[in-house]
Amino acid sequence: MSVSMLRKVFGLPASALVLGSLGLILAPSARAATLQDPAPAEGDASGDKDGEPKKEAKEEWFAVTNADVFTGTGSLLRGMTVLAKNGVITKIATDVELPEGATVLDAKGMRVYPGLVAISSSGLLGGSSAELEDTVDPFSSRMVLGLASGITSTGIGSVAAKLKRGEIKGVVMRDKFSTTLSYSTSNPSTKRTLVEKLDGAARYLREFREYEAKKASNKELKEPSKKDVDSSVLAVLKGETMARFNADSREDLIGIARVAQKYGFRPVIDGCAEGWTVADELGRAGAFAVLTPRNRSDKSEALVRAGGTSIENAAILHSRGVQVVIIPATRSVDLGGIAGRDIMHLPIEADFAVRGGLPESAAIAAITIVPARVLGVDHRVGTIEVGKDCDLLVMDGDLLHYQTFVQYAIVDGKQVYDKEAELWFGHIRPRTTPSMAPETRVDTGEEVDPNAPPKVDPPKEGEKPDEEKPVEGEKPGDGETPPPETPKDPPKEGGGGSDG
Amino acid sequence: MKTLNAILLASLPALGGAAAVPDVVAIKVGRAETISHGAIEHAVILIEDGKIVSIGxxxxxxxxxxxxxxxxxxxxxxxxNAYSRIGLDSRAGDEFDPQVSTYDELYADDSDYDKLLEYGVTTLGLYPPGRAVPGRAVVVRPGPDTAEEMLVAREAYLKFYFRSDSRSKKMVKDAFGKVDAYNEKEKKAREKFDKDNSGKKTEEKKPEEKKPEEKTATQDGEKKDEKKDEKGKKTYVPAEPDEKVKPFLDILNGKLNMLVSIGQAADFLHLMDAVGERKLSFDLRIPMTREIDMYEVKKQMGERKCRILMEPEITLTPGTMRMRNLAQEFATAGSKIVFLPRGDTLNGHKTWLRNVGEIVANGLPRETALRAVTLEAAELMGVGARLGSLEKTKDANIVFYNGDPLEAGTSVMAVMLEGRIVFGEVPQ
Incomplete structure (x- = not known):
C-alpha cells in the first residue's frame, strides 16, 4: 500500500520516491499508516518524550472534541476527539470516553491542525539560543504573538524549541540540530575547505568502521585518531546533525547537491532562489529547501541560462522530490516592518507557493512536518498522530486562508492561547461578545476560568468582604472596601461559527 | 509632671543618646493601630525604659x-523601610561578595536621617547596592550621630540579584553547593572525631553502652552545635566556614533571610529551577515597573509564602491601559506584602503612606497595607520580635497622626523612637 499512499499523502511522483528522499519519507509515514484507518487508534504513549521521566503520579488529560482534524498526514478526520495524556496524544477517535478530570475543548465547527513549525525565528522565546534553557521568558508578548500565529515549535539558532507558555521546563526539544557549512563559487576557498573537511571526516569514518570490524580478531589495532577531523562535519556524516547551507545561485546549488551526494548526506539549503533551475539535481541529493516564496531577485544579465526567482520555485522543487520548507522573510515578530512578511505569517507565505503551483498539502507540510524533520523533532511534532505531542491549532477556517485566525493553541496538551482572552486579535470577528470591553475599575486579579460554570451569586449589597477582624468604631471613609466582585466576562461558549 | 518635662527636653536635640529618658509614661490615644492585634480605640500605651510594657x-x-x-x-x-540607600553613596558592583556588610559604609552624620524621623520612619534597612551578590543589609535607627548608635541589627538579609541567565542560576547552585560541601566535610570530621574519642572511652569504660546511640543521635541533629561528652572533657569545634559560605549556611539554618531581587515573571521560574528541591525560604524584591508581568507567577509565589518587597504602585497589564493592583493580587494569592516608598528619596518617604493609601483605595485590605509598612518589613529583616507593632515588650517606636494615617491630609504630629520624642510637640 505504501507507495500509492505516499503519493497521495505527499503528492509525490513515484520517481521522487525512488530517487532521493525515500528513507526519510518512509520513516514517519510508517507511523502515519497506523492512523490512516479512521478506526480508533490506541496506544499509551505517555512519557514517550526524550529523556523525560514518566510521571506516574499525576495524569493530566486533555481532549479536543467534535474536531475536524487535519492530521497533516493526508487525512481529514471529521467529528473526532483528540485525547492526550500528559501532553502526548493517546487517541484520535469518535465516541471516546473522556477520563475524569479531563480538560475538554469543544471545537465544533472549527478545524484542528498540527501546530506550525517555524524552521528559524528569533525573539519568540525571549532568550538567547546559546543558553535558551536558562534565559527563556515564557511570559513574553512575543511568545503570545507566536502562538497567535500558530507557531508551537521553532528553531532558534541550532536549538529546536517549543513555545511553552508559562513554563521553562521542556522548552528545548533538541540541541545542535544543524551545522552551518559554507559553499560558495564566488569564494572558492570555502569550497576547498569544505571538501577537505568532508574528506577528513569520511576517511576517519572508513578507518573507524574497519577498526570496529577487525578489533575483535586483532587486538593490536589502534583506534583511529580523531585529530584534525572536524567534529561538526563528522556529525553531519554520521547523521547526527543536518548540514545547512546558504545558497541561491544555480552554480552553488549544483555544487552543494553534488558534494552532498558524494559524501552521502542531505543538505538543507536556505534561500534556494534558483533551485527551480536545478530541481532534478537537488531532488537526487535529497535536499531540503528553505524558501521564502515572496522573495524576488532578477537573473544575472551576464548569463544566458535560466535564473532569478520564480513563483513556481516551491512547486517545481517539490515535484522533483525536494522537501520544501517555507519561512517568511523576517524571522522575528516585526510589527513595524513590511506588513505580512514577518514570522507571524507562515501560512500567508505558504499561500504564495500554492499560487505558484505547490499542492496545498505540501504547503501545509512545508510549515509543519518538513521543518520538524529538519529540526530533528518530527517524531514529536509536525502532524497529529497518536504518540506525538499534543500541539494543536483550533482554527476558524482553512489554515491557508488569509482570513483564518488561530482560535486556540494547544501545546503539550495545555491550552496556551485563546484568541478571545488575549489582547491582540480578540476584537476581530469575535466568537461571542467582545471581551475587550472598556475597563471601569482596577483589575483585582480574579481569574476567570473559561471552563468554569457561570457565577450565579449576585454581589451582595452592603456587605463587606470578609476581614479578619472587623474594627469597631472605624471612621466612615477609613479603608474603603472595594465593591464586591462581579464576574468579568460571560463564560465563553466553545465553538462559534466558522468563517462565514 | 517631672518625667514629662524630661521627655520634652529629650526631644530637643533629637537623639543625643545622653539625654535623660523617663522611666515610665502612659500615653492615651484616640486609636492605636497595633498591627499585630488590630486597632484599639481609646488605647492606653504604657511605656517603660523605651519599651512598651502594656497596651489595651x-x-x-x-x-x-x-x-x-x-x-x-x-x-x-x-x-x-526595609530597603533603602538613603544617606549612602551610590556604587555598583557585580561581584559575589556575600561577606560585605552595609554597616561598613554607614555614614551616620547625614541630615537625611533626621528628616526621615519627621516622616515617621523609625527603622531603616540599608542594603548593599549592585548586581550578583553585593552583601548583607543592616538595620538602623535614623537619628544618632554615630554608626554604633544607629545600629539595630547587624544582619538584616542577604541581597541576591537574580536574572534569567545561566550566570545567576549557577551562582545560586554554587553558593548552596558550597554549603553542602562544607556540611559534608564537617560531618566527616565530626564522625572521625567521635570515632577517635569513643574508641578511647570504650576502652576506659566498657559498661556504658549508651554512648554510641547518643552520638548518632547528635550527629543527625544540628551539626554546628558543640558537643560535649559526659565529662565535658572534649568538645568538637566545627571549623569556621569560609566568609563567602557562611551567609548561605546561615540562610539554610534560618538565621539569615535572603532577599532575591528579580525583574520579571520569568526570573521567578528560573530562580525556582535553580533552587530545585532544596528547602529554602527567601523573600523577593520586585520593582514595580509600569508593565511588569509578575502576576503571571503569583500563584507559585503565594505557594512559597514569599514576602514581596515592592513599591505601592498601580501597574498596567502589558500592552494595555488596564490597571492592576499587584499588591492585592499577591496578597490574595498568599504572599506577604512589604511596601517601600515609591522613590528612595526624602520626598518618597514623605508621601509614602499616601501612596499606600491609594493601593488600599484600590482594594488591598487596610490591615495588610499597614502591616506592609511596619511589622512585615521588620520581619523581613529579622527584627520582627523587637519592633514593628504596638505590643508589649517591643520597642516604643510610635508615630502619632492627627487622623487616619492613610488618609490624604493627615500629618505626623509627633514621633517617638524607643521611648523618646524625637519629633514634634506633645500637648499636655
Missing part, C-alpha cells in the same frame, strides 16, 4: 505615672 483599651493607669493625653491622635508603630 482604657487600661487603668496607676497613680503617679505621668500621662500624655493624646485622645485626638492616632498612634501607629514607627514606619519600617
Amino acid at each position: 483599651q482604657d487600661l487603668p493607669i496607676e497613680r503617679g505615672i505621668p500621662v500624655l493625653d493624646l485622645e485626638a491622635w492616632v498612634a501607629m508603630p514607627g514606619l519600617v
Whole structure:
C-alpha cells in the first residue's frame, strides 16, 4: 500500500520516491499508516518524550472534541476527539470516553491542525539560543504573538524549541540540530575547505568502521585518531546533525547537491532562489529547501541560462522530490516592518507557493512536518498522530486562508492561547461578545476560568468582604472596601461559527 | 509632671543618646493601630525604659505615672523601610561578595536621617547596592550621630540579584553547593572525631553502652552545635566556614533571610529551577515597573509564602491601559506584602503612606497595607520580635497622626523612637 499512499499523502511522483528522499519519507509515514484507518487508534504513549521521566503520579488529560482534524498526514478526520495524556496524544477517535478530570475543548465547527513549525525565528522565546534553557521568558508578548500565529515549535539558532507558555521546563526539544557549512563559487576557498573537511571526516569514518570490524580478531589495532577531523562535519556524516547551507545561485546549488551526494548526506539549503533551475539535481541529493516564496531577485544579465526567482520555485522543487520548507522573510515578530512578511505569517507565505503551483498539502507540510524533520523533532511534532505531542491549532477556517485566525493553541496538551482572552486579535470577528470591553475599575486579579460554570451569586449589597477582624468604631471613609466582585466576562461558549 | 518635662527636653536635640529618658509614661490615644492585634480605640500605651510594657483599651493607669493625653491622635508603630540607600553613596558592583556588610559604609552624620524621623520612619534597612551578590543589609535607627548608635541589627538579609541567565542560576547552585560541601566535610570530621574519642572511652569504660546511640543521635541533629561528652572533657569545634559560605549556611539554618531581587515573571521560574528541591525560604524584591508581568507567577509565589518587597504602585497589564493592583493580587494569592516608598528619596518617604493609601483605595485590605509598612518589613529583616507593632515588650517606636494615617491630609504630629520624642510637640 505504501507507495500509492505516499503519493497521495505527499503528492509525490513515484520517481521522487525512488530517487532521493525515500528513507526519510518512509520513516514517519510508517507511523502515519497506523492512523490512516479512521478506526480508533490506541496506544499509551505517555512519557514517550526524550529523556523525560514518566510521571506516574499525576495524569493530566486533555481532549479536543467534535474536531475536524487535519492530521497533516493526508487525512481529514471529521467529528473526532483528540485525547492526550500528559501532553502526548493517546487517541484520535469518535465516541471516546473522556477520563475524569479531563480538560475538554469543544471545537465544533472549527478545524484542528498540527501546530506550525517555524524552521528559524528569533525573539519568540525571549532568550538567547546559546543558553535558551536558562534565559527563556515564557511570559513574553512575543511568545503570545507566536502562538497567535500558530507557531508551537521553532528553531532558534541550532536549538529546536517549543513555545511553552508559562513554563521553562521542556522548552528545548533538541540541541545542535544543524551545522552551518559554507559553499560558495564566488569564494572558492570555502569550497576547498569544505571538501577537505568532508574528506577528513569520511576517511576517519572508513578507518573507524574497519577498526570496529577487525578489533575483535586483532587486538593490536589502534583506534583511529580523531585529530584534525572536524567534529561538526563528522556529525553531519554520521547523521547526527543536518548540514545547512546558504545558497541561491544555480552554480552553488549544483555544487552543494553534488558534494552532498558524494559524501552521502542531505543538505538543507536556505534561500534556494534558483533551485527551480536545478530541481532534478537537488531532488537526487535529497535536499531540503528553505524558501521564502515572496522573495524576488532578477537573473544575472551576464548569463544566458535560466535564473532569478520564480513563483513556481516551491512547486517545481517539490515535484522533483525536494522537501520544501517555507519561512517568511523576517524571522522575528516585526510589527513595524513590511506588513505580512514577518514570522507571524507562515501560512500567508505558504499561500504564495500554492499560487505558484505547490499542492496545498505540501504547503501545509512545508510549515509543519518538513521543518520538524529538519529540526530533528518530527517524531514529536509536525502532524497529529497518536504518540506525538499534543500541539494543536483550533482554527476558524482553512489554515491557508488569509482570513483564518488561530482560535486556540494547544501545546503539550495545555491550552496556551485563546484568541478571545488575549489582547491582540480578540476584537476581530469575535466568537461571542467582545471581551475587550472598556475597563471601569482596577483589575483585582480574579481569574476567570473559561471552563468554569457561570457565577450565579449576585454581589451582595452592603456587605463587606470578609476581614479578619472587623474594627469597631472605624471612621466612615477609613479603608474603603472595594465593591464586591462581579464576574468579568460571560463564560465563553466553545465553538462559534466558522468563517462565514 | 517631672518625667514629662524630661521627655520634652529629650526631644530637643533629637537623639543625643545622653539625654535623660523617663522611666515610665502612659500615653492615651484616640486609636492605636497595633498591627499585630488590630486597632484599639481609646488605647492606653504604657511605656517603660523605651519599651512598651502594656497596651489595651482604657487600661487603668496607676497613680503617679505621668500621662500624655493624646485622645485626638492616632498612634501607629514607627514606619519600617526595609530597603533603602538613603544617606549612602551610590556604587555598583557585580561581584559575589556575600561577606560585605552595609554597616561598613554607614555614614551616620547625614541630615537625611533626621528628616526621615519627621516622616515617621523609625527603622531603616540599608542594603548593599549592585548586581550578583553585593552583601548583607543592616538595620538602623535614623537619628544618632554615630554608626554604633544607629545600629539595630547587624544582619538584616542577604541581597541576591537574580536574572534569567545561566550566570545567576549557577551562582545560586554554587553558593548552596558550597554549603553542602562544607556540611559534608564537617560531618566527616565530626564522625572521625567521635570515632577517635569513643574508641578511647570504650576502652576506659566498657559498661556504658549508651554512648554510641547518643552520638548518632547528635550527629543527625544540628551539626554546628558543640558537643560535649559526659565529662565535658572534649568538645568538637566545627571549623569556621569560609566568609563567602557562611551567609548561605546561615540562610539554610534560618538565621539569615535572603532577599532575591528579580525583574520579571520569568526570573521567578528560573530562580525556582535553580533552587530545585532544596528547602529554602527567601523573600523577593520586585520593582514595580509600569508593565511588569509578575502576576503571571503569583500563584507559585503565594505557594512559597514569599514576602514581596515592592513599591505601592498601580501597574498596567502589558500592552494595555488596564490597571492592576499587584499588591492585592499577591496578597490574595498568599504572599506577604512589604511596601517601600515609591522613590528612595526624602520626598518618597514623605508621601509614602499616601501612596499606600491609594493601593488600599484600590482594594488591598487596610490591615495588610499597614502591616506592609511596619511589622512585615521588620520581619523581613529579622527584627520582627523587637519592633514593628504596638505590643508589649517591643520597642516604643510610635508615630502619632492627627487622623487616619492613610488618609490624604493627615500629618505626623509627633514621633517617638524607643521611648523618646524625637519629633514634634506633645500637648499636655
